[in-house]
Amino acid sequence: MKRRQFIRGAAGAGLVVGAGLPSVCSGLAVFGAKPNLSHVEARYYDKLPDREVECRLCPRKCRLGDKERGYCGVRENIGGTYYTLVYGKVCSLNVDPVEKKPFFHFLPGTSALSLAAAGCNVNCKFCQNWEISQVRPEQVDHFDLPPERAAAQAIEAGCPSIAYTYTEPTVFFEYMYDTAVRSKRRGVRNLVVTGGHINPEPLADLLAVVDAVKVDLKGFTQEFYAEYVRGELKPVLETIRAVAKSKTWLEIVYLVIPTLNDRMDLIREMAKWVRNEVGDHVPVHFSRFQPMYLIKNLPPTPVSTLEAARETAREEGLHFVYVGNVPGHEGENTFCPGCGKVAVQRVGYRITSIQLKAGRCDTCGTPIPGVWT
Amino acid sequence: MAVPRVVIIKAGNLWTSTGAVDPAVITKMFARGFALLTGERGDAGAISSLFRPGDRVGIKINTIGGKALSTRPDVALPFAGWLSQSGLQAKNLFIWDRTTRELRDAGYGTSADRSGIKVFGTDADGVGYESNLVSHLSVGSLFSKIQTEFATASVSLALLKDHGLAGVTAGMKNYFGAIHNPNKYHDSRCNPFVAEVFDAPPVKSKHKVSILDALIVQYHKGPSYHARWAAKYGGLIFSLDPVAADAVGWSVIEALRVAAGLPALKDEGREPVYLATAEKMGLGRADLASIETVEERVA
Numbered sequence: 001m002k003r004r005q006f007i008r009g010a011a012g013a014g015l016v017v018g019a020g021l022p023s024v025c026s027g028l029a030v031f032g033a034k035p036n037l038s039h040v041e042a043r044y045y046d047k048l049p050d051r052e053v054e055c056r057l058c059p060r061k062c063r064l065g066d067k068e069r070g071y072c073g074v075r076e077n078i079g080g081t082y083y084t085l086v087y088g089k090v091c092s093l094n095v096d097p098v099e100k101k102p103f104f105h106f107l108p109g110t111s112a113l114s115l116a117a118a119g120c121n122v123n124c125k126f127c128q129n130w131e132i133s134q135v136r137p138e139q140v141d142h143f144d145l146p147p148e149r150a151a152a153q154a155i156e157a158g159c160p161s162i163a164y165t166y167t168e169p170t171v172f173f174e175y176m177y178d179t180a181v182r183s184k185r186r187g188v189r190n191l192v193v194t195g196g197h198i199n200p201e202p203l204a205d206l207l208a209v210v211d212a213v214k215v216d217l218k219g220f221t222q223e224f225y226a227e228y229v230r231g232e233l234k235p236v237l238e239t240i241r242a243v244a245k246s247k248t249w250l251e252i253v254y255l256v257i258p259t260l261n262d263r264m265d266l267i268r269e270m271a272k273w274v275r276n277e278v279g280d281h282v283p284v285h286f287s288r289f290q291p292m293y294l295i296k297n298l299p300p301t302p303v304s305t306l307e308a309a310r311e312t313a314r315e316e317g318l319h320f321v322y323v324g325n326v327p328g329h330e331g332e333n334t335f336c337p338g339c340g341k342v343a344v345q346r347v348g349y350r351i352t353s354i355q356l357k358a359g360r361c362d363t364c365g366t367p368i369p370g371v372w373t
Numbered sequence: 374m375a376v377p378r379v380v381i382i383k384a385g386n387l388w389t390s391t392g393a394v395d396p397a398v399i400t401k402m403f404a405r406g407f408a409l410l411t412g413e414r415g416d417a418g419a420i421s422s423l424f425r426p427g428d429r430v431g432i433k434i435n436t437i438g439g440k441a442l443s444t445r446p447d448v449a450l451p452f453a454g455w456l457s458q459s460g461l462q463a464k465n466l467f468i469w470d471r472t473t474r475e476l477r478d479a480g481y482g483t484s485a486d487r488s489g490i491k492v493f494g495t496d497a498d499g500v501g502y503e504s505n506l507v508s509h510l511s512v513g514s515l516f517s518k519i520q521t522e523f524a525t526a527s528v529s530l531a532l533l534k535d536h537g538l539a540g541v542t543a544g545m546k547n548y549f550g551a552i553h554n555p556n557k558y559h560d561s562r563c564n565p566f567v568a569e570v571f572d573a574p575p576v577k578s579k580h581k582v583s584i585l586d587a588l589i590v591q592y593h594k595g596p597s598y599h600a601r602w603a604a605k606y607g608g609l610i611f612s613l614d615p616v617a618a619d620a621v622g623w624s625v626i627e628a629l630r631v632a633a634g635l636p637a638l639k640d641e642g643r644e645p646v647y648l649a650t651a652e653k654m655g656l657g658r659a660d661l662a663s664i665e666t667v668e669e670r671v672a
Contacts, residue, residue, distance in 0.1 A: 050594055065537055065597030067437060073556040123557045125513070134554055138472070138496065230560065294506070294513040 036144075037137055038087035042075050043174055044202050051080035058121045058170055058197045059235040072171040073136040074119035086117035087175045090150075091132050091142040092166045095157050097349035101165060101193050102324060104334060105283055105370025106212045106249055108344055109351040112191055113154040116166035117175060118142065121197050122231040124218060125294040126257060133167040134293075147175065151183035161211070165193035173202055180209040196239035197231050203242055212249035212371065215240050219261040220270040228260060228295075237273070244278035249371050252282060253324065256301045256309055257289040267309045271316035280317050281369040286310055286331075287324030307331065320369075338366025377614030377658050379621040380409040381668040383607050387588070394447040394588065399609075400455050401671045406611040409667055410582070416459035423581045423613075424526050429465040430456065431524030431579075435532045435547050436470045436479035442598035443479035444532045444586045448609070452530060452584070453490045467491040468530075469519045471550045495519055495551075502553045509573040512566060514552035516575040527579040533587040533610065533622045535595030535602075539563040540638045540645035541626055542596055543619040544583030544612075545571045545656075562643060568651035571615060577656075583618035585610035592629035604629050616657025617664045620648055624661055 044056040051066040055075060062070035064077040074086045096114040098107055118140050120133040127133055132140055145153070154162050162183055164176045169192055180190040189211040196215040198206075207213070217236060218229050225233045243250040252274065256262050267286075274282055286309040288301045306323045310331050313321040323331030327348035334344035341363045345353040355362035359372045382402040389395050407419035424430060432453060434444035449468050457463040464487060470476055473483055473494040484492045495501065495517040502515040503522075520527065531547035538559050539546055546567045549555035558566035571577060587610055593602035606625060612618035623645055627637055638644040648659040658664050 050599060051597060052594075063537065065594065067439060067597060069556055071556055071559065073554070123554075134557065136553070136556065139502070139553055230557070294508050 036089070036142070037085040038089055039078070039083045039085070040087040040174060042082040042084045043177075044199070045082040047080060051077070053077045053080065053082045055082065056199055057173055057202055058199060059232060060121060060197075069136075070121075072119045072121045072168070074117070074171050084172065084174050086119060086137050086142075086172045088144050088146045089117050089137060089142040089175075090115050090145040091118050091137075091140045092116040093145065095159060096163065098161065098163070098191070099346060099349040099351070101163055101191060101214055102253065102285055102287075102322075103191060103212055103214060103249075103251055104285070104322060104344070104346070105251065105320065105368070105372075106191065107160055107189070107371060107373075108346075108354060110161065111157070111159045112161045112163035113150070113157055113159040114163040114165050115145065115150065116164070116169070117172040118167060119171040120168035120195075121171050122168070122195055122229050124195075124230070125228050126255065126289060127293045128290070129166050130293045147179035147182045150179045151186050151188055154183060154188045155186060159188070161189040161191050163191040163193060165191075168195055168197070170194055170198045170202075173198075173206070177206060177209060180206075184209060194239075195229075195231070196236035198235070198239055200238065200242060203239060207243065207246040207248045210248055212251070213243045214251045214253060215243065216253050216255065217270070218255060220266045220273075221261075224261050228257075237277075241277055244282065250278065250282055251285065253285045253287055254309070255287045255289055256305055257295070258298050258301055258305065260295075260298070262301070262305050262309070264308060264312050268312050268316060271313035271318055274313075275317050280319050282318070283320040283322060284313055284318055285322040285324045286313070288326055290325070303329070334368065336361035336364060336366050336368065339364035343368050376663060376665050377612060377617040378410060378665045378667060379610060379612040379614070379617050380406050381587075381621070381666065382406045382409075382609050382611070383668070383670045385670060385672070387607050388605070394445065396447055396451040398671070399448055399451040402609050403452050403455050405669060405671050406584070406609055409669065410611045410613060416455070420456060420459040420461060424461060426460060426462075427465070428461065428526040429467070429524055430461060430526045430528060430581075431519055432466065432468045432528045432530050433520070433547055433551060434468055434470050434479075434530050435542075435550060436475040436481070437550070438532065438534070438596060438598055439475075439478045440480050442532065442534065442589075442591055442596070442603075443475075444530055445588060446480045448586050448588065449481075449530055450490075457490060463490050464488050467493065467519070467523065469517075470494055471517075472496045493519075507573055507575060510565070510569040512552075512558065512569045512573060514554055514570070514573075516573070517551045517553075520548075520551040520579070521575045524579055526581050527576065528581060529583045529615070531583070531585055533585040533625065534591040535593050535626055535638075536563075537595065538643065539567065539647065540643045541619065541623045543585050543622040545615050545619050545647070545651065548576050551576065562646050564647040565650045567645075567647035568654050568656060571651065571656060572654055580615060581613075583610075583612050583615045585618060585622050587622065587625060590625060590629055592626045592633065593635055602633065604633075614657035614664070616648055616651045616659050619645070620659045620661060620664060621666055623648065
């Protein structure tokens with residue numbers, strides 16, 4: 001499929017297509033969205049007496065009676081069988097630079113076919129995509145994109161990878177998994193952008209079929225997770241550990257929110273944890289917060305705070321620490337831990353130079369961990 | 374704060390030989406319930422004490438449980454009919470819930486007749502949710518335009534039932550159906566979320582009366598329908614105090630549970646703690662000792 005056909009196809013599905021990159025990203029369908037939900041049996045759940053079910057996909061372990069949905073709003077018990085309502089129901093589809101996810105050590109300079117279905121299993125008060133993540137699937141426009149077609153579209157759009165992103169891909173696990181399996185067979189790699197609230201069993205299955213995972217570590221105290229995320233820190237840390245132990249590439253993002261999670265002692269503690277538990281080679285991105293969703297009373301993160309966080313993490317021995325959402329900042333670049341020279345130079349999502357040969361610094365030959373080819 | 378009154382109306386001849394509900398009896402139950410609630414003798418007086426003549430009244434029902442366990446059409450439709458005969462204009466009355474599908478599944482025929490009583494869901498063409506979030510205490514939600522724009526006054530005509538997480542779902546929790554993201558508010562036994570959704574301006578500023586459909590009460594394993602734990606209680610419960618209405622509803626469920634040999638909700642760790650929260654927030658009374666409960670049967 002040519003790009004023009006791709007755009008037309010999306011437009012034919014009644015969705016908004018922006019100029020430039022193929023872009024489908026809808027907000028709330030306020031007027032009479034017609035439900036077009038999937039009824040594909042969910043995985044990772046137990047059937048219980050009296051038509052109840054217990055979901056085992058994420059740490060919430062929602063126990064649900066007939067006709068009830070889980071916290072995510074996209075999995076429903078119908079007569080004692082649990083269904084995913086969003087299998088192949090894509091509400092957002094774009095071709096994005098992989099740096100936007102962000103992945104900085106994974107095929108830099110390439111594009112990822114980036115897709116989402118509605119829903120999320122937490123409720124961050126600072127959610128950047130709440131109009132598709134904090135809604136039920138019948139409240140957004142979406143269109144059908146079966147796994148095979150997603151793989152084909154990635155190839156036709158010239159994307160070496162598919163990214164499951166924007167919302168929380170854990171809640172559309174079945175679709176993500178099947179798409180990853182099919183696209184992998186066709187040589188397309190798979191990237192997961194997640195908050196990390198997933199149980200060990202589905203995570204292990206997922207890690208067997210995907211190539212990279214970016215975990216949003218949203219804070220480093222349970223109090224923060226309880227109040228601002230409506231989730232738990234411990235399972236997120238377990239997810240990070242599990243990804244690090246696997247063959248799947250790992251990057252971590254920490255969105256720094258003024259006054260809420262920007263204490264440098266906590267950031268230092270987090271950096272130590274990363275160094276000790278998953279390794280000093282794991283990239284950590286300190287991203288800039290913008291007022292959004294339910295937190296509009298705080299200003300954007302001062303760049304100086306991001307710089308301090310970066311410096312703190314580097315003091316603790318992390319080698320690849322980045323500043324995010326500040327285009328043009330020096331902290332967007334990858335520096336060789338051996339010679340200190342710039343190995344990958346970035347401006348925003350654009351790569352301006354790559355000084356690597358076979359994953360080693362062009363200048364001194366020090367290995368730079370990542371997936372470069 | 375004056376002692377709130379909760380009125381329970383039952384009827385001996387409510388059920389017909391086919392197991393249906395006699396709408397004429399239901400209408401009498403409403404008339405008597407409102408009379409006892411408002412102290413007004415005539416229907417028109419009772420209605421005018423709560424609503425302005427030009428009010429557009431949204432009757433929020435609960436249809437998530439399908440035909441077996443929703444606010445019954447043979448309760449909601451006679452109620453709307455009685456309102457229209459008692460001073461409110463039929464064209465200004467609408468029975469509503471989240472979706473057209475749920476309304477249909479519960480046995481409601483949707484109607485948008487301009488001059489008559491309307492039945493429709495938030496997902497109907499031209500309706501939908503507000504585009505601006507209401508951020509209130511720990512709740513952040515989009516409210517149905519039916520609640521925010523269409524209605525100038527609101528009635529919670531809820532089904533009384535057991536709820537696995539909240540303990541009890543009744544008049545206050547019914548308004549979870551007015552927000553776009555109720556799934557986000559079932560943590561920690563729905564506390565403080567039930568109280569906080571009710572306290573949000575789109576609800577609190579318009580709510581006039583709680584009425585609980587307690588004709589058949591699911592007193593265990595709710596909110597899903599299980600015939601084994603569903604009892605013909607045969608009552609309608611009325612109150613101007615939304616917390617008191619639900620507190621009395623809770624006591625009804627507990628009594629049915631005792632009769633069935635089931636433990637109290639507290640013993641199962643799921644008593645409706647949101648009622649105490651609501652009381653603390655000044656939304657009404659949760660302590661039965663501070664509520665006047667009046668029970669009558671109509672012929």
